Amino acid sequence: MLKTMIEHNVFYGHSKSRTNPKMRPFVLSAKSGVQIVDLMKTMSQLDKAVAMVKDKVRLGGSVLFVGTTPATKFIVKETAQRLQMPYVTTRWLGGTLTNFKTILTRINHFKKLEEDKVAGRLQKYTKKERVMIDVELSKLDRFFRGIVGLDKLPSAVVITELGDGEIAAREAKLTKIPAVAFVNTNRDPDLVKYPIASNDRNSKSVAFLLSHIEKAVVEGRVAKEADAAKLAEKAKAPAVK
Structure with a gap:
């Protein structure tokens, strides 16, 4: 050793x-x-x-x-x-x-946006709005991808x-x-x-x-x-x- x-x-x-x-x-x-x-x-x-x-x-x-x-x-x-x-x-x-309840809210928001994109539910938005959502998704992915499975x-x-x-x-x-x-x-x-x-x-x-x-x-x-x-x-x- x-x-x-x-x-x-x-x-x-x-x-x-x-x-x-x-x-x-x-x-x-x-x-x-x-x-x-x-x-x-x-x-x-x-x-x-x-x-x-x-x-x-x-x-x-x-x-x-x-x-x-x-x-x-x-x-x-x-x-x-x-x-x-x-x-x-x-x-x-x-x-x-120390503020996990708020973090969990952001994680759930990230998961919901991803699910909506995969399911095609974002098509109801304008092209400009979808671009803004993609920017948000990219930022959320950077900070929350590693802890997306944390529920406690x-x-x-x-x-x-x-x-x-x-x-x-x-x-x-x-x-x-x-x-x-x-x-x-x-x-x-x-x-x-x-x-x-x-x-x-x-x-x-x-x-x-x-x-x-x-x-x-x-x-x-x-x-x-x-x-x-x-x-x-x-x-x-x-x-x-």
């Missing part, structure tokens, strides 16, 4: 001059002015995050993946799509968690970079949703319940960490199915007199 993490550049932090004081306990050393993350502590943090995600999915919850940086957002999107989980890879809309708040949030993801982290905290975040040495680990000290700028590092989160989701679903099978079997068993 340690060797694999090194191969995936998980250990690279930011420059020593940019270190957040709260991240010092997770720094092993410095090399050429760059902080080196203590991977033993990273492994411990990853284990805790994985266990939490697995438990949430086992109970039927969803996991919202958030990653908007150009270097890693495609990895985030692909991971979430494979898992059929919600994701945000464009700008985080303020209130996505997620059970957990995974944030791949705390710079762009800080608002998401704060909203998760306010709504008491456990959040996992890949935290570089220049960020505040206290923003989330499950920080993972790591290189959040490198696609190999992010892909490696996300692969473990993905495995946790899959295992959580398997455990959920096993639980359901046990309950069904128990229901079939004759009552003992």
